[in-house]
Amino acid sequence: MTKPVEDPTQYVLDEAMAYIHAAALxxxxxxxVADHLVDGPRAAGExxxxxxxxxxxxxxxxxxxxxxxxxxxxxxxxxxxxxxxDVLRADAPGTIRAGVLAVTSExxxxxTGDLTEAVRHGELAFDRRYGKPFFSYLVAHPDxxxxxxxxxxxxxxxxxxxxxxxxxxxxxxVLVDLGGGFGGLLLAVLRARPGLHGVLFDRETVLAGHxxxxxxxxxxxxxxxxDFFEAVPAADLYLxxxxxxxxxxxxxxxxxxxxxxxMNPGAKLLIAELVLxxxxxxxxxxxxxxxxxxxxxxxxxxxxxxxxxxxxxxLRVTRMLPTPSAYSLIEAEAAN
Ligand SMILES: C[S@@+](CC[C@H](N)C(=O)[O-])C[C@H]1O[C@@H](n2cnc3c(N)ncnc32)[C@H](O)[C@@H]1O
Numbered sequence: 001m002t003k004p005v006e007d008p009t010q011y012v013l014d015e016a017m018a019y020i021h022a023a024a025l026x027x028x029x030x031x032x033v034a035d036h037l038v039d040g041p042r043a044a045g046e047x048x049x050x051x052x053x054x055x056x057x058x059x060x061x062x063x064x065x066x067x068x069x070x071x072x073x074x075x076x077x078x079x080x081x082x083x084x085x086d087v088l089r090a091d092a093p094g095t096i097r098a099g100v101l102a103v104t105s106e107x108x109x110x111x112t113g114d115l116t117e118a119v120r121h122g123e124l125a126f127d128r129r130y131g132k133p134f135f136s137y138l139v140a141h142p143d144x145x146x147x148x149x150x151x152x153x154x155x156x157x158x159x160x161x162x163x164x165x166x167x168x169x170x171x172x173x174v175l176v177d178l179g180g181g182f183g184g185l186l187l188a189v190l191r192a193r194p195g196l197h198g199v200l201f202d203r204e205t206v207l208a209g210h211x212x213x214x215x216x217x218x219x220x221x222x223x224x225x226x227d228f229f230e231a232v233p234a235a236d237l238y239l240x241x242x243x244x245x246x247x248x249x250x251x252x253x254x255x256x257x258x259x260x261x262x263m264n265p266g267a268k269l270l271i272a273e274l275v276l277x278x279x280x281x282x283x284x285x286x287x288x289x290x291x292x293x294x295x296x297x298x299x300x301x302x303x304x305x306x307x308x309x310x311x312x313x314x315l316r317v318t319r320m321l322p323t324p325s326a327y328s329l330i331e332a333e334a335a336n
Contacts, residue, residue: 021068024061026104029097033062033071034081034088041078094158102151103291107137107144111294118294125294134295139205149206153182156241159325160188163241163272166323167331171195173236178228178259179243183210183221186239190215199224199233232258241272241327245288246298249309256313260334268333269315275328276302284326306330 028034031051036042042050044059051058059077066073070084081089087096102108107130114125126134138145163185169175172195177186183200190198190212197220200210204225212221224233229251232238238259244252259269274285289300301309307317315332322328 021064022104024064025070025100027061028065028070029088029100029104031058032090033058033079034085034092035090037071037079037081037085038089041074041080043076043078047079096154096158098147098150098154102147102154105144105147108291108294115290115294124297126296135203139203142205145205146209149181149209152242153184153211156181156184159272159323159327160185162323162325163327163329164188164192166321167270167329169193169196170237173197174199174234174264175237175239176201176233176235177239177241178232178255179240179246181206183212183223185241186221187211187215189239190217190220197221199235201226201228201232203227228255228258230258232262234262234264235259236264236267238263238267238269239272240269244271244298244306244309245273245292245300246296248297249312251297252309253312256309256315260314263334266333268318268331271306271330271332272323272327273306273330274300274326275306275320275330276300278302303328303330311335 031053033047033051036047036050044062045055047053047062048055048058062071062079063073065071065085066079068084069082070088072080072082074080086092087094088100089095090097107126110129111125114129117123118125118128124134126137130137132140138148169189169192171193174197175186175189176199177183178201180186180200180202186198186200190196198212200207200212200221200223202225207223207225210223212223215221226232228243240255240259244255247255256269263269274283274288276285276289277283285300292298292300303320310317310332314335316335318331318333320328320330
């Protein structure tokens with residue numbers, strides 16, 4: 001069979017309207033449609049009653065999502081869960097509900113609408129619209145902060161086991177998770193290595209929601225509030241996941257230099273980031289890179305770009321490890 005010739009006009013039009021898909025996904029997620037399909041398929045009218053929405057409109061939203069395999073409509077007009085719809089349920093294994101709600105929420109949506117002006121002026125869309133740097137805004141607006149932190153923890157939850165399985169974490173010593181958020185990754189590493197002591201290092205407001213109590217061994221961890229631009233605790237291993245991509249090269253060098261200064265002899269530093277491939281192939285990191293560009297001074301980087309940062313901070317890369325997720329691990333140690 002010959003492949004149909006692509007119509008470039010239609011392709012570009014589809015791309016231009018892609019935000020409609022994101023909006024439909026948000027609507028179905030906010031309304032909690034997937035949660036009402038666990039016991040079997042339902043018609044749009046029934047779902048509308050259960051979710052307090054308008055049946056004919058809801059049907060059109062679900063019909064669009066079904067074109068991407070998110071829900072499936074049968075011949076009787078009933079909608080079914082699919083694997084892609086199931087992860088929208090609040091208590092599904094691998095749920096991504098909190099993450100979807102966070103990235104499609106108003107502050108990100110509005111900032112995205114300002115992309116053209118941001119590109120024109122090389123300014124952060126978020127700061128321009130909301131008058132404050134992103135992380136300061138999250139502190140000043142606890143509701144938005146909570147949504148971000150829950151979204152972040154939700155995104156990270158899916159990667160945690162893959163990261164733990166991809167690196168040979170030491171059996172003992174002190175592990176500091178820098179900018180570790182709620183500590184889901186640290187919790188998983190501490191569970192896998194009963195001889196390790198963990199330090200969750202983040203801003204005070206974030207630490208309030210940490211999950212380390214779930215370890216059931218309070219003598220094995222500490223939650224330390226601080227600013228990684230000022231100083232970081234001593235450690236045998238630093239975990240730095242999804243942090244360097246928030247900052248400029250100079251800021252990253254400050255964070256990494258603080259780690260090098262505080263490192264115990266023989267310590268390692270492990271970053272987990274969406275290391276970008278060279279070239280034009282599609283990669284989730286290239287999408288996240290523009291998301292970051294709207295909000296924060298950072299960027300997603302290639303391996304060579306990370307190596308340059310390490311070099312400037314007096315560190316050298318010892319190895320780079322892929323994981324089964326889009327994340328890569330880069331391990332480094334003091335250069336001398
Ligand atoms: C993108 S989140 C990553 C969270 C976590 N590592 C993960 O992968 O889910 C960045 C984290 O850095 C923290 N952070 C931002 N500025 C910080 C600072 N100056 N000192 C310490 N932590 C900071 C934020 O509070 C947030 O938890």
